[in-house]
Amino acid sequence: TVGRFLGLRTERSLAVAVTTLLSSTPGADGATAEVDLLGEIKRDDAGRDRFQRGVTEYPVIGAPVQPVTNRNLRTIYAIASSHTIEVGHLQQDASIPAYVNVDDMLEKHFAVFGTTGVGKSSAVAVILSQVLAARPDLRVFLIDPHNEYGHCFGARAQVLNPRNLRLPFWLFNFEETVDVFFRGRPGVEEEVEILSELIPLAKAMFGATRPGGEGASIRRLDPKSRGFAADTPVPYLLADLVGLIRDRMGKLENRSTWSKYHKLISRIETACNDPRYAFMFDNANVGGDTMAECLSDLFRLPANGVPMTIMQLAGFPAEVVDSVVSVVCRMAFDFGLWSDGAFPLLFVCEEAHRYAPADRAIGFGPTRKAVSRIAKEGRKYGVHLGLVTQRPAELDTTIVSQCSTLFAMRMANDRDQAIVRAAVSDAAASLLSFVPSLGTREVFAFGEGVALPTRLRFRQLAAHEIPKSESMTHGRLDASRVA
Numbered sequence: 001t002v003g004r005f006l007g008l009r010t011e012r013s014l015a016v017a018v019t020t021l022l023s024s025t026p027g028a029d030g031a032t033a034e035v036d037l038l039g040e041i042k043r044d045d046a047g048r049d050r051f052q053r054g055v056t057e058y059p060v061i062g063a064p065v066q067p068v069t070n071r072n073l074r075t076i077y078a079i080a081s082s083h084t085i086e087v088g089h090l091q092q093d094a095s096i097p098a099y100v101n102v103d104d105m106l107e108k109h110f111a112v113f114g115t116t117g118v119g120k121s122s123a124v125a126v127i128l129s130q131v132l133a134a135r136p137d138l139r140v141f142l143i144d145p146h147n148e149y150g151h152c153f154g155a156r157a158q159v160l161n162p163r164n165l166r167l168p169f170w171l172f173n174f175e176e177t178v179d180v181f182f183r184g185r186p187g188v189e190e191e192v193e194i195l196s197e198l199i200p201l202a203k204a205m206f207g208a209t210r211p212g213g214e215g216a217s218i219r220r221l222d223p224k225s226r227g228f229a230a231d232t233p234v235p236y237l238l239a240d241l242v243g244l245i246r247d248r249m250g251k252l253e254n255r256s257t258w259s260k261y262h263k264l265i266s267r268i269e270t271a272c273n274d275p276r277y278a279f280m281f282d283n284a285n286v287g288g289d290t291m292a293e294c295l296s297d298l299f300r301l302p303a304n305g306v307p308m309t310i311m312q313l314a315g316f317p318a319e320v321v322d323s324v325v326s327v328v329c330r331m332a333f334d335f336g337l338w339s340d341g342a343f344p345l346l347f348v349c350e351e352a353h354r355y356a357p358a359d360r361a362i363g364f365g366p367t368r369k370a371v372s373r374i375a376k377e378g379r380k381y382g383v384h385l386g387l388v389t390q391r392p393a394e395l396d397t398t399i400v401s402q403c404s405t406l407f408a409m410r411m412a413n414d415r416d417q418a419i420v421r422a423a424v425s426d427a428a429a430s431l432l433s434f435v436p437s438l439g440t441r442e443v444f445a446f447g448e449g450v451a452l453p454t455r456l457r458f459r460q461l462a463a464h465e466i467p468k469s470e471s472m473t474h475g476r477l478d479a480s481r482v483a
Contacts, residue, residue, distance in 0.1 A: 003434060003455050004092055005068035005076075006035060008059035013040040015059050016051070016068065016076065018453065020430040036430060038452050041075055051076045051451065070095065077451055085130035087123075088458040091442060098445075098456035100127075102134045105405045105449030106346060107379055111387040113420055114409025119441040121467035123407065123458045124348070124388055125152045129465070131346065132156055132307060139300050140308040141332060142348045143325060143355075147314040148467035157308035158300070162315045165279045167327060169238070171294060172280075174199065174230035175366045176323040180280070181267045184319035191264045198244045200228045202236040205244075233291060238272055238281070276317045295335055298328060299345060312470075322364035325355050329370035333383055341382030347374060348386035353394040368396060375402035392419045405449035410438040424453075431455070 002022060008015040017035035024031040039053040068076075073096050084099040112127070114120040128140060132153070140157075142149060150159045172180060174196065178187040181195075228234065242265055249261035272281045300307055311328065313321055332347045349355060349371065356371040357363040374385045375398075387403060389395055393415035400423050408420050421432050424446045431444055431453060438444070441458045 003431060005073070006033070007041075007066045007068050007072060008035075008037075009064040009066065010040075010057045010059050013042045013057050014072065015040045015055055015057070016072070016452075018431065039076075041072060049075045051078075053452070077454075083134075085127070085134050086459075087126050087130060088441070088456050091455040091457050094457075098454060099451075100130075100405070100445070100449045102131055102449075106131070106135075106138075106344075106384040108404035108448050109375060109379070109385040109387075109402055110405040110407070110447075110449065111352075111389075111392075111400065111403040112407045112409070113389060113392045113411060113416065114407075114443070115390050115411050115413075115416075117440075118410040118438070119458065120388065120390065120409055121148055121350075122441065122461055123409065123443065124350070124386075125149065125461060125465060125467055126458050127386075127407075128308070128346075128348065129153065135344070136307070137344060138307065139303065139343060139345045140348065141299060141328070141345060142308065142310045143313065143328075143350055144310050145313045145321075145351045145354070147312040147470040148350075149310050150312060150470055152461075152465050152467055153308055153310070156306060157310050158306050159310045159312060160298075161312040162276070162279050165311070166282070166294070166297060167279055167324065168235070168283065168294065169280045170203075170235045171233060171291075171331070172323060172327055173233075173330070173366070176326050177230075179323045179364065179366075180277075180320050181264075181271055183271075184322070188260070188263075190260045191267070194245065194248070194261065194264055196230050198241060198248070199230045199236070200232070201244055202241040203228045203232060203234050205240045206234070206236040235290070238268060242268060274317075277320070279316075280320075295331065298331065299335055299343070301343060314470075322355065322367050325349075326364060326367040326370050329355075329367065329374065333370065333374050333378060333381070336378060336381030336383035339381075341380070344382040344384070346384045346386060347378075348388065350388045352387040352389045352399075353391045356396045356399050358394055358396050372396065372399055375399045392416050395419070397422070403447075405445070405447040408432060408435055408444045408446070409442065410435060410440075412436050 002019050004019050006017050006019060008017060015037055016039050017037045019033050019035050021034035022031055037055045039051055040055050040057065041049050041051050044050050070093055073090065073093055077090070077096055077099060083101055083103050085102045086097045087100055088098045090096045090098055112120055112124055128142070131138065132140060144150070169177070177199070178192055178195065245261050245265055249258055252258045271277055295301065298309060300309055316324060329347065332345055336345060355363065356368045374383050378385055387395065387399070392400060393413065397419065400419060403423070406420060406423060411417055417432055417435055424432065435444060443456060443458065445454045445456055
C-alpha cells in the first residue's frame with residue numbers, strides 16, 4: 001500500500017524504498033508500484049546489519065522485491081540512545097517505537113504543522129516532555145496563546161500570565177515602547193520624535209542619580225556620551241520621562257506645538273494607570289528591577305527543578321501581545337548571545353504565523369525580526385527554535401526553511417501543503433500528497449531528526465497531560481510552580 005516500505009534486493013545490500021503510487025490495468029495480472037529509494041541495509045565487518053541513508057548500489061531490472069520485515073524495520077530505526085527521544089510508534093508496525101534524535105532536532109530547529117483538531121498541541125506536549133527528560137541542561141520557553149499547556153508539565157514548569165509576570169517597561173526597545181504607548185497603532189510622527197529624544201535622557205538621568213552618579217547635572221549632558229540610546233536596555237523612570245516632556249512643553253509659547261507634548265503625556269499616563277498593564281508599569285517610578293533578575297525569572301536561572309517557562313498570552317491586552325512576544329523572543333536571543341551558549345534554550349512559538357507572517361504588510365515587524373534572528377543565528381549561541389502553526393502558508397518561508405526537522409500532520413489546504421513540500425528535501429516528499437488523509441495523532445516526520453521520512457503516531461497522553469484551554473477567570477495557578 002502507499003506509504004509502506006519495500007525491500008529491493010541487490011548483490012550486496014537490501015535497498016529500502018517507500019511506495020508512492022499504485023496502479024493497475026484492467027485485465028492485467030498484478031499491479032504496478034512507483035517507489036522512492038531512501039537508503040540501504042548492509043552487513044558490516046562484524047556481521048551485523050546496518051542501515052544508511054542514500055543508495056550506493058541500485059537494484060537492476062528483475063531484482064527481487066520483498067516486504068520490509070519487522071527485523072528490517074528495527075534495523076532502520078535502531079537509533080535508541082541517550083541522544084534520542086521516543087515520541088510514539090511507527091504507523092506501519094506499532095511494535096516498533098518511533099525515535100527522534102533530540103540533538104539534531106534542536107540544533108537545526110524544528111516545526112510542527114497541522115490543522116486544528118488533529119492532535120497538534122498534544123504532539124507538542126509529547127515532544128517537549130521527552131526533550132525535558134532527555135536534556136536536563138536545557139531551558140524551555142513556550143509561548144502559549146490559548147492557555148492550553150499550563151497543566152501539562154506539572155511541577156517541571158512555571159506558568160507566567162498577567163497576574164504574576166514582571167516584564168518592566170524599560171526592557172522594551174524603542175519600537176516596542178511606541179507600540180505600547182500607541183496601543184498597537186502607528187505612532188504619531190511628532191510624538192515619536194519627542195520620545196526618541198527624551199527616552200535616552202531619562203535613562204541617563206536614572207544612571208546619574210544612582211550612588212556615585214552626577215545628579216541633576218545629567219540634564220546638561222549628551223546621553224550619547226554616556227552610551228545611552230533609545231534601545232539601550234537599562235532602567236529609567238517614567239516620572240523622569242514625563243518630567244522631561246513637561247519641561248519641554250513649559251518652554252513653548254505656541255499652543256499648537258504645545259498640544260503634541262500634552263497628548264504624549266496623556267498616552268503615557270493612560271498606559272501607566274491601566275490595570276491591564278500592571279505587569280509592565282507596577283514599579284514604573286521605583287526602578288528596582290535589574291536585567292539579571294528579569295532574565296533569571298524568565299529563563300529559569302537557576303532551574304531549581306523547574307526548567308520550563310510557559311507564558312500564557314490569553315489574558316494580556318490584545319494590543320500589546322505582539323510587543324510582549326517581541327520582547328521575550330529578543331531577550332531569548334540576547335540571553336544566548338551574552339552567555340555565549342552556556343545555558344541552552346529552546347524557544348517554542350505556538351501560532352507562529354501570527355508573529356512571523358509571510359505578508360510583511362501585516363503583523364509587528366520587530367517580532368518577525370526577533371523570530372527570524374533566532375532561526376538564522378540562534379544555533380551559534382545555543383538558542384533553538386520550535387515553530388507550531390496550523391497555517392504554514394501564512395508563515396515567513398525564510399523562517400520555515402531554517403527548520404531541518406518537520407512534523408507534518410493532517411492539512412487539507414493546498415497552499416499549506418505546498419509550503420511543506422518546498423521545505424522537504426527528502427526523496428519521499430511525494431508522501432506529502434497523503435497528508436490530508438492522516439488520522440488524529442498521525443504525522444509524517446522528515447529531516448535531520450529522524451532516520452527516514454517516517455509515518456508515525458504520537459503516543460497517547462494521560463488525561464491530565466492533554467493540553468486544554470484554560471479560562472482566565474477560573475484557572476488556578478500553583479504557587480509551587482512559580483519562581
